[in-house]
Amino acid sequence: xxxxxxxxxxxxxxxxxxxxxxxxxxxxxxxxxxxxxxxxxxxxxxxxxxxxxxxxxxxxxxxxxxxxxxxxxxxxxxxxxxxxxxxxxxxxxxxxxxxxxxxxxxxxxxxxxxxxxxxxxxxxxxxxxxxxxxxxxxxxxxxxxxxxxxxxxxxxxxxxxxxxxxxxxxxxxxxxxxxxxxxxxxxxxxxxxxxxxxxxxxxxxxxxxxxxxxxxxxxxxxxxxxxxxxxxxxxxxxxxxxxxxxxxxxxxxxxxxxxxxxxxxxxxxxxxxxxxxxxxx
Numbered sequence: 001x002x003x004x005x006x007x008x009x010x011x012x013x014x015x016x017x018x019x020x021x022x023x024x025x026x027x028x029x030x031x032x033x034x035x036x037x038x039x040x041x042x043x044x045x046x047x048x049x050x051x052x053x054x055x056x057x058x059x060x061x062x063x064x065x066x067x068x069x070x071x072x073x074x075x076x077x078x079x080x081x082x083x084x085x086x087x088x089x090x091x092x093x094x095x096x097x098x099x100x101x102x103x104x105x106x107x108x109x110x111x112x113x114x115x116x117x118x119x120x121x122x123x124x125x126x127x128x129x130x131x132x133x134x135x136x137x138x139x140x141x142x143x144x145x146x147x148x149x150x151x152x153x154x155x156x157x158x159x160x161x162x163x164x165x166x167x168x169x170x171x172x173x174x175x176x177x178x179x180x181x182x183x184x185x186x187x188x189x190x191x192x193x194x195x196x197x198x199x200x201x202x203x204x205x206x207x208x209x210x211x212x213x214x215x216x217x218x219x220x221x222x223x224x225x226x227x228x229x230x231x232x233x234x235x236x237x238x239x240x241x242x243x244x245x246x247x248x249x250x251x252x253x254x255x256x257x258x259x260x261x262x263x264x265x266x267x268x269x270x271x272x273x274x275x276x277x278x279x280x281x
Contacts, residue, residue: 027123031063034097034119041104044068050118050158053150055134060123062154065100069111076114077275078162081264082155082230083118083170085140087125087133091247092170095260102261109265112272116162121151140171141228160233166241166271169230170260172249178207179259180220184231184242188274192267193221193243199266203258204251213246243267 038047050062069076081099083092096119103110120126124134132138133151142152159167166186173180179200183189197206197220206220215222225244232240245263247256 027120027127030093030126031120034065034100037101037104038065044070044107045100045104051150051154053154055124062121062123062151063119064158065117065119067100067103067110067113067115067117069113069115070107071111074112077112077166077272078114078116078164079166079168079268079271080116080118080158080162080164081168081170082121084123084126085121085151085169085230086131086138086171087122087127088129088131089170089172089249090126091172091249091253091256092260093119093126094253095170095257095264098257099261099264102265103268109268112275113268116158116164118155118158121155140230141226143228143230144234145228155230156233163236164232164240166267167230167232167243168264168267169244170264171244171246172256173213173246174249176207176212176246176248177250178205178220178248179263180207180212180217180222180246181263182215182222182225182244182246184223184225184244185239186241188271189241189243190221190223191274192241192270194219195270196243196245196263196266197221200245200259200263202262203255204248207248241271 035047038045045067047065050064052059052061081096083096096117100117122133122139125132128134133149135149137149139149139151142149179197181193181197183193208220209217211217212222215224231242245260247259
């Protein structure tokens with residue numbers, strides 16, 4: 001089964017392909033089917049929490065899912081996938097759930113990996129349907145600046161603790177009419193993003209503009225980014241692969257989900273191939 005065939009089995013989008021205030025699911029409704037699936041799966045998949053915090057009288061938590069491939073000859077490739085850091089961008093949240101189910105159906109794809117998946121990094125923003133968390137902060141401008149935001153502190157702890165080989169973040173842009181991505185870190189990163197965007201074009205077009213989101217772009221690829229975004233700890237060596245994927249927010253939700261699954265699947269496939277090739281040189 002291909003990634004595109006798998007995503008064709010997803011549940012239909014809300015009306016008009018957008019999550020409205022009336023149709024937007026609660027956190028429990030969003031995550032319960034996923035955790036039921038984890039409970040019924042094998043030992044290579046588990047779910048837990050990165051940590052908890054309180055907002056007034058309400059208690060929130062950040063879920064984490066870990067997929068462990070079966071290959072044991074070499075140290076595993078550790079990748080982290082983050083979604084939902086902006087609460088009004090549900091496509092990435094739903095796409096990582098789609099991807100996790102897909103890789104469970106196709107375990108050979110992930111056999112060389114330990115995948116750490118953070119499907120909902122901004123639960124209060126998701127509940128409120130806002131870009132910011134309930135504190136009013138854009139969490140994706142807070143990293144590595146001594147932020148007091150609990151979501152940021154928990155993610156920074158994960159990034160330091162696990163020293164990931166690669167980081168993928170999923171976002172949606174309401175000013176873009178196509179897919180695009182940011183590349184940072186390892187020199188392999190652009191070589192991974194190009195085929196990822198090409199694969200995702202089976203669902204949505206790539207934004208070919210020379211300027212995207214205020215940044216110079218070539219074939220949908222940007223090499224600079226805003227200060228304070230989710231990245232590896234400053235000074236990490238060797239530099240990990242870091243990719244930010246952006247879908248066009250106004251596109252039908254099911255097509256954004258498909259595009260993300262296709263792109264992430266291609267990154268997983270190509271990264272393992274590139275690492276294996278480098279080891280043979």
